[in-house]
Amino acid sequence: MKKYVLLLRATIVAALLYGSACVDDVSAQQTSTPTVKWTVRDAPDFRYQFLEKVKTTTLLHATPETGTFNLHGYLTHFKGVLFACWDSQARDENTSGQHGVYRHSTDNGKTWSDPKTLFPPLADNVPASVAKEPRPFQTSQGFAEIEGRLYAVTCVDRAVKKKVYRFNEVSRIRIGLLAREVRDDKTLGPVFWLSDSAPDPEPGYPAIPAGDRTLVAKINAWFKEPAKLPQLLFKPRQWPDSDDEHRMTEPTPPWRLHDGTWVRLYRDQGTIHGKSKAEIEASRPRRHYAAFSFDDGKTWTAPTRTNFPDTGARANSGRLPGGQYYVINNPLPMSSRQGGRSMLAISLSGDGLSFDRMAVIKFIAPAQRYEGKAKRANGYQYPHSVVVGKYLWVIYSVNKEDIEVARIPIAELESI
Numbered sequence: 001m002k003k004y005v006l007l008l009r010a011t012i013v014a015a016l017l018y019g020s021a022c023v024d025d026v027s028a029q030q031t032s033t034p035t036v037k038w039t040v041r042d043a044p045d046f047r048y049q050f051l052e053k054v055k056t057t058t059l060l061h062a063t064p065e066t067g068t069f070n071l072h073g074y075l076t077h078f079k080g081v082l083f084a085c086w087d088s089q090a091r092d093e094n095t096s097g098q099h100g101v102y103r104h105s106t107d108n109g110k111t112w113s114d115p116k117t118l119f120p121p122l123a124d125n126v127p128a129s130v131a132k133e134p135r136p137f138q139t140s141q142g143f144a145e146i147e148g149r150l151y152a153v154t155c156v157d158r159a160v161k162k163k164v165y166r167f168n169e170v171s172r173i174r175i176g177l178l179a180r181e182v183r184d185d186k187t188l189g190p191v192f193w194l195s196d197s198a199p200d201p202e203p204g205y206p207a208i209p210a211g212d213r214t215l216v217a218k219i220n221a222w223f224k225e226p227a228k229l230p231q232l233l234f235k236p237r238q239w240p241d242s243d244d245e246h247r248m249t250e251p252t253p254p255w256r257l258h259d260g261t262w263v264r265l266y267r268d269q270g271t272i273h274g275k276s277k278a279e280i281e282a283s284r285p286r287r288h289y290a291a292f293s294f295d296d297g298k299t300w301t302a303p304t305r306t307n308f309p310d311t312g313a314r315a316n317s318g319r320l321p322g323g324q325y326y327v328i329n330n331p332l333p334m335s336s337r338q339g340g341r342s343m344l345a346i347s348l349s350g351d352g353l354s355f356d357r358m359a360v361i362k363f364i365a366p367a368q369r370y371e372g373k374a375k376r377a378n379g380y381q382y383p384h385s386v387v388v389g390k391y392l393w394v395i396y397s398v399n400k401e402d403i404e405v406a407r408i409p410i411a412e413l414e415s416i
Contacts, residue, residue, distance in 0.1 A: 033301060034261060036290040038308040038331075040347060040358040050360045051346075053412050059084055059103055059395075060115055060403040067125070068370035069093055070101075070403050072232055073395035074142035075386040078150045079184060081106050082388060084395055085118050085152060086403050087140050090125050092373035093400065094172070096135030097125025100154050104186060108388070109407055119154050119178055119191060123202045128373050134159040135202060136175055139232050142384070143182070144222040150182045151219060153194070155233055165236040168247050168274045174235050175199050179211065179219055194219055226254050226262050226297030231314070242289050242303040245272050252317040254297070255325055257352045262293040265327065266303045267312055284312055286333035286340070308347075308355065309333040311340025314382040316394075320410055321387060325352040328361070328383045328394060341365075341379025344396060346408075348416060357416045361394065361406055368399045375400050 040046065062068045067088040076083050085102040089095050100118035105111060123135030141153040156175040163171055176199055181189030192211035193199070201207045210216070223230050231250055239248040247269040254264040265288040274280035288310045289303035308327070313336065315329035327347045334340040344362040347355040365378040383396040392408045 033304075034257070034263070034292055034353055036263065036265065036288070036306045036308060037354050038306070038347065039354055039356045042356075048360055049358070049416065050363070051408060051412060053409050054361060055407040057109060057112070057405050057407070058402060059112060059405055060086075060088075060101070062370065062401040064090075064370075066115070067091070068401055069095075069098075069372050069375075071382050071397045071400050072140045073382060073397060073403055074140055074384045075393055075395045075405070076143040076145075076150070077386050077388045077393075078143070078145065078182075081186075082109055082386075082393065083143065083150070083182065084112075084403075084405060085140055085142070086395070086397070087138060087154075089137070091127040091370070093375075094137055094139075094157075094159065095126075095128045095373065096123045096131035096137060097121035098137035098139075099125065100138055100140050100152065102152070102182075109393070109405065113186070118152055118188070119180070122156060122205060134161070138178070139234065141177070141223070141230050141232060144179075144219050144228070146215070146218050146222060151179045152182055153177060153179045153219065153223075155230075156199075157234065166272060167276075168270060168272050168280050169236045170234045170238070170249075172235055178208065192216075224297075226293065227256070229254060229264070229297070239266065240291075240300070240302060241272055242266070242268070242305065244305060246270060246283070246289070246303075246305075247272050248289060248303050250314045251291070252315050252327065254293070255317055255319060255352055260294075260296070262297055262300075263290060263352060264300075265290055265306075265308065265310075265315060265317065267310065267314065268305075269312070281335065284335075286311060286335075288315070288329070311336055313341055316383045316385050318385055318387065318392075320392070320413060322410070322414055323350075324414065325349040325355075326385075326392075326413070327355060328385060330379065330381065331358065336377040336379060336381075339377065339379070341377060341381045344380035344383060344394075346413065348413065359413070359416050361408070362396070365398050368401065370401060372400070380404075 069089040072087040082105045089098040099121040102118040138154040157172040177194040180191045198210045248266040250267040252265045254262045270280035271283040288308040291300045291303045311330040348357040349355040362380040385394045394406045
């Protein structure tokens with residue numbers, strides 16, 4: 001393990017030196033369009049700062065009984081209760097039976113309820129080697145607050161064996177979106193489809209009805225508001241390509257600047273013209289792309305490459321009570337196999353455009369315990385966050401196996 005850590009650190013140093021040399025000049029963008037800049041390493045005395053007052057709680061320590069794939073975490077605070085949810089599967093990512101799990105805390109994270117099923121599997125929850133034909137699986141979309149009630153929402157997809165658009169795309173088709181109320185007494189309401197009609201169930205599984213049309217319309221409208229746009233939706237051409245013809249995915253929650261402009265960052269998935277995985281990987285700059293809206297989210301500019309380093313994974317964003325903007329991501333500009341997800345950090349900005357400070361939340365994950373599809377490297381990944389009182393809460397997956405939450409004092413972030 002010691003040799004692995006030393007080798008990983010050496011690789012990281014090399015990647016950082018390389019990354020600083022290949023940062024693209026973003027000043028050539030039109031002066032009328034804002035520019036997101038990451039200037040953390042511009043300081044002559046730059047060194048990594050590690051947060052010292054983080055309190056970590058394990059929400060799930062994965063076992064074969066619980067399912068050894070766990071990812072896509074979300075947090076929300078509703079009527080004094082902190083809710084956490086994520087997706088779980090027996091072994092493999094985006095495979096038959098992947099479904100939602102949740103826990104809640106009524107005492108500010110001191111204790112948590114036992115893990116419970118949030119959305120039941122819609123097909124047999126079995127490894128990919130057993131599910132020989134593509135079956136429905138779920139990807140959480142978090143929570144929606146509608147007229148004083150809380151709803152959990154998940155997206156149901158089915159994998160397809162052939163590309164339907166181009167080589168560099170997600171091979172799946174959308175079945176629909178599910179929702180259910182998470183009640184004040186911690187019980188769950190009935191599951192319903194966010195549509196006018198209900199898809200046919202898998203053989204042997206019960207039918208799920210379509211929801212009340214008025215409620216469905218309100219939940220759908222919630223996810224169209226600029227600050228609440230969905231993040232983990234996947235299908236061919238789900239997101240716009242960038243201005244340099246790269247495929248975009250997993251945009252951060254948008255944030256609003258003082259002049260009313262909305263900003264969101266995208267994960268880059270490489271050139272749209274790639275014909276092999278190697279070609280696509282080689283084209284990835286390991287940088288975030290940024291898009292802007294000047295009409296309250298109705299239209300967005302084409303995503304443009306920034307110099308904000310990112311391994312290429314889901315990131316999260318938000319705003320602290322004092323007004324500072326933040327982005328939580330994996331800032332090491334290398335692939336996940338090289339250790340890019342080994343560092344989870346938070347970058348801070350006073351104006352929402354220039355991120356000039358950063359602190360490390362987690363670094364060097366424990367060894368992966370279980371094999372599984374799309375488990376390519378150790379790391380702290382797919383963060384989501386919520387501000388509750390004096391703390392910033394961050395949920396993330398460890399190696400796509402365990403689920404943890406970190407409680408960070410906002411005072412410590414404001415002192416950076």
